[in-house]
Structure formats: C-alpha cells, structure tokens
Amino acid sequence: MITLMSQAAISVWLLVFAVVAYRIAGTLPDDPAGFRFGWALTGSAFLIQGINSAAHDAFAIAGFTGGPDSWAWSAVIWWHPILNHSRTFLLTTFCLVLTARLVQSGAGRGAWPWRNTTPILFAGMAIGGFVGWLEPEFSGISHYTAVALWDVMELLAMLIVLFVGLTSGRMDRVLWFCLGINAFVLAVSVLWFAALSRIDFAGQWVPMRYHIHFAKATLYAVMVALAYRMLRSLHNGERVQGFLETDRRVAPSLHG
Template identity: 45%
Template sequence: MRILAGQVAMSLAVLAFALISLRVARALPAHERRFAYAWTITGGSLLIAGTNSLFHDLFAIIAFRGGPESAAWAAVLRWHPILNHSRTFLLSTFCVVLAVGLYRMGRMKQPPSVAAGLGTVAAGMLVGAAVGAHEAAFSGLTHFSAVAVYDIMEMAAVMAVLVVGLNSDAMDRSLWVALGVNGFILALSVLVFAALSRIEIVGQWAPSPLQMQWTKAALHALVVAVAVRHLRRIRRGLPVRALVDASPRAAVLATPHL
C-alpha cells in the first residue's frame, strides 16, 4: 500500500502542476503573453495525464484491497498496459505538439490552436490505449520491458522539446526547468522498469519499488515548487525570463487562440 501511496502522491503532484500551469498562463501580463501558449498546452495536457494516472491509482487500490482472487485484481491487470501506455503516448504527443508550436512561433508563424493541440494530445492517448490493449497477458517481463521501451520514446520527445525551447523566445526558464526535471524522472524510470522487468529472475538485482516511487514523487514535488515560485514572481510583477532574447516581433503571437 505504501507503493500505491507514492503513486497517488505523484499523480496529485502532476495535477497540481497542471492547475498551476494554467494559472500561470492566465496571470502573465500583456507584454509577456508570448509565454502563455506553452504554459496552456502544458497545463491542459498534464491535467488529462494526471486525471488518467489518479484513476489508475484508485483502480489499483481497490484491486489491492480486494486481493488476488477478486474481479478487481483481474481487471486491473488487464488495464495496466492500457492505462500506462495511454499516458506515455499522451505525454509524447504533448511534447511533439509543444515543440511544433514553439518552432512555429520562433519563425513568426501562428502555432496550432490550443484546442487542436489538446485534441491531438487526446488522440495520442487513445493510440497508446490501443497499443496497451494489444499487449500480451500481463507479466513483469513483458509489461515492464514495454514500459521501459516506450519511456525511451517519451524521453526522446522531452529532450526534443527542450532543444527547441533553447532556441525559442516563447518558453520561459521556469517551464524549461520543470520539463527538464521531468526528463530526468523519465531517464530514471527507464532504468527502473528495465530492471523491474527482470525482478522474477533468480539472482537478478532490481531496485526497491517503494524507494523509487517516493523518489519520483519527491522530484514531481520539486516540479510543483518551480511552478509555484514562478507564479508568485509573476504576481509580484517581476519579469519573466526567456531562455533567449525575446524577438521584437513576438507580440504578434502574444495570445493563445482557441
């Protein structure tokens, strides 16, 4: 149950970061609205991901309390791949949408609308769910190996958006740092799930799931702290700093369009 509690803590942290991101987007002053698009897409995407994750956690808790012989236990084993892969594909798609938006804004073009971007992210989640539905019957070897592989895909997507962000005046430093910490969490997850896929092999080392879950929860809490600090600075009227010098034409793309 302590492992599941750590997972719930991570889900709540993701939801908290999503809600704060949306508040950051609304709180940005008129002369810094060019940062609002990235925060809005981030907040909307992670709101979907966090809700998905929290549902998964509560489902797993019900199964845990019912025991291995319960219908809930059998159901959650069937839904593990569907829910896990749906979030991975969702977040990978989010990174692609954000990278495309930042790239277009850097070239003084309109990014995809927020509605179109979030619709694409939701479609990515459905693709991931379909991939999970076609996975073989649940086992640590098959599922954790697949999670590690797809986490590499997501990590590559995060690295791509961080690189694009380095050359964009539409992503501020706080969001870049927050996504960078998420990239580190993903790198950690790849190593952990690769090891956990061999946990049933006699003599094979694997990390403690309890320690890893709470380590990741602490890192997610750090991401929330970054967003909270950023929001407080905006409300105090302090300037928002981009990773590169702002373009004098950035005002053209100031407000996210629906």
C-alpha cells in the same frame, strides 16, 4: 501499501502542477514569444495525465484491498498496460505539439489557440491505450520492458522539445526547468523499469517498486514549487525570462 501511497502522491502533484500551470497561463499577458501557449498546453497535458494516473490508482487500491482472487485484481492486470502506455503516448504527443508550436514562425496567441490541441492530446493517449491493449498477457518481463522502451521514446521527445525551447527563445526558463525535471524523471524511469523487468528471474536483483514512485513524487513536488514561485513572481510584476532573448517585465493579465 507504501507503493500505493507513493503512486497517489504522484497523481496529486501532477494535478496540482496542472492547476498552477493554468494559473500561470491565465496570468501571463499576450506575448509574441508564445510563453502563454506553452504553459496552457502544459496544464492541459498534465491535467489529463493526472486524471489518468488517479484512475489508475483507484484500480490499484481496489485490486490491493480485494486480493489476487478478486475481480478488481483481474481488472487491474487488464488495465495496467493500457493506462501506463496511454500516459506515455500522451506526453509524447504533448512534446510533439509543443515542439511544432515553438518552431512555428510568427508565433502569436491567435496563430494556434491552445484549446485546439486538446483533441490531439486525447488522440495520442488513445493510441497509447491501444498499444497497451495489444500487449500480450501481463508479465514482468513483457510489460516492464515495454514501459522502459516506450519511456525512451517519450524521453527523446522531451529532450527535443527542451532543445528547441532553448534555441528558439520561445520557452521561459521556469517551464524549461520543469520539463527538464520531467525528462530526468523519465531517464531514471527507463533504468528502473529495465531492471524491474527481471522480476520473474530467480536470483536477479530488482528495485523495490515504491523507490521509483517515491523519487517521482519528490521531483514532481519540486516542479510544483518552481511553478508556484513563478506564479507569485508574475503577480509581483517580475520578469519573464527566455534563454536567448532580452528579459522583459510583464504585468499580470486582468482575465484568467
């Protein structure tokens, strides 16, 4: 039950972060650095991830209450790799799209509307779901090893977008720190699931599942706090800061 509660907390924080990201994107004015696009795309990716995660939680709760002999439990086992890998590929796709935007010359609001990227995010999630569907019958060593390996892919994509965001000057500091926290979550997740893959081996130490979920929920809460603080700062007319460019004072947008 502790594991289910911590998983549900993750879904809640993901959805709250997505809403705050959308609010930030709606408050930021049109900006040649592309800060607004970054927050809007982030809101879309984390909203889809949060909904996916909440659906996964619903399956897990139904399976837990029904017991190992129930149809719900069988559904959980079948959907588990599909949903897990779909979220991994979703955020990997998000990183690739954001990286492409950051390196795009002459970035501006009209150059690449963020709404046009939503189908790309869904396509990435669908590919991840297909990878999960191809996974052999569920077992600790096969699935948790796959989760750790695909998380390495997502972590590398996240580190690339952080590097490009730092050097291009087109990602504001708060978004960079939020995605940096997410990268740290991924790094911890890789180690944790690599250890958890040994769960079927007698005499092997494995971490408790709720440990990683509790750590993730805590770090996502920090992301929400940082984003909310930026939203309040924007309403107060404070500066939006990129890493390698002059600080600028901005006024809130009248729309969004």
